[in-house]
Amino acid sequence: MQIDIITIFPEYFREAFDFGIIRRACAAGLVNIRAHDLRAWTSDKHHVVDDRPFGGGDGMVFKPEPIFAAVKSLTGASRRESMAAGKRVLLLSPQGRQFTQAVAADLAVSEQLILICGRYEGVDERVADALVTDEISIGDYVLSGGEPAALVVIDAMVRLLPGALGSETSAANESFSAGLLDCPQYTRPPDFEGIRAPEVLLTGNHAEIARWRRESSMEKTKRNRPDLLK
Numbered sequence: 001m002q003i004d005i006i007t008i009f010p011e012y013f014r015e016a017f018d019f020g021i022i023r024r025a026c027a028a029g030l031v032n033i034r035a036h037d038l039r040a041w042t043s044d045k046h047h048v049v050d051d052r053p054f055g056g057g058d059g060m061v062f063k064p065e066p067i068f069a070a071v072k073s074l075t076g077a078s079r080r081e082s083m084a085a086g087k088r089v090l091l092l093s094p095q096g097r098q099f100t101q102a103v104a105a106d107l108a109v110s111e112q113l114i115l116i117c118g119r120y121e122g123v124d125e126r127v128a129d130a131l132v133t134d135e136i137s138i139g140d141y142v143l144s145g146g147e148p149a150a151l152v153v154i155d156a157m158v159r160l161l162p163g164a165l166g167s168e169t170s171a172a173n174e175s176f177s178a179g180l181l182d183c184p185q186y187t188r189p190p191d192f193e194g195i196r197a198p199e200v201l202l203t204g205n206h207a208e209i210a211r212w213r214r215e216s217s218m219e220k221t222k223r224n225r226p227d228l229l230k
């Protein structure tokens with residue numbers, strides 16, 4: 001999979017993919033990730049990427065031309081209709097549909113992903129109208145730009161690429177993804193400063209341990225994520 005990020009802060013991503021599962025996936029050739037400076041696709045002397053909003057108002061809006069030029073040079077297409085099947089153009093924006101595990105799984109089968117990172121005031125809507133295949137938000141809170149959201153989307157997706165995880169891990173993961181929260185985990189010592197691990201986990205009684213795990217998953221889900229049980 002080829003992943004291209006379009007941003008005015010390419011340095012933001014400099015070491016972001018150098019750790020853990022993503023680093024391994026890159027090293028194994030499962031994915032190639034590049035962050036590109038949007039200013040490279042400007043043609044004026046000062047590399048201007050934004051302008052004042054039509055109709056007035058505070059702040060600045062990303063101009064369409066550099067973004068269309070960037071996507072054209074990275075994909076060969078400058079309209080959604082002419083985008084090859086398997087290429088997806090994502091706009092990270094607070095107006096997007098909510099990113100979920102199902103969206104991650106859908107994106108993970110792409111051959112090329114373009115992620116366009118907006119900034120606070122926004123992006124000329126013709127980008128969303130004519131170029132973007134998926135407008136995505138990572139949740140209902142305010143970020144200062146699309147860059148942290150791009151990291152989240154890439155992380156969730158790359159670990160789903162075939163070969164990115166050990167086979168046992170990925171199979172176990174599947175069965176969990178829609179149901180309950182994970183059960184609590186403990187390791188040595190059994191008594192840490194008077195705080196004890198649950199005795200049942202120390203017994204070696206596997207039937208009892210399985211029951212305890214189901215029940216504590218359920219309790220934790222009720223307390224922290226009651227919406228998952230509705």
Ligand code: 9D3
Pocket residue numbers: 092093094095117118119120121122136137138139140141142143144145146147149
């Ligand atoms: C809806 C908020 N807008 C009303 C004035 C302002 C605004 C806030 C934050 C416009 C852009 C941004 C920058 N955020 C993103 O680019 C962004 C984002 C987010 O803020 N929350 C969750 N997901 C995302 S994906 C991109």
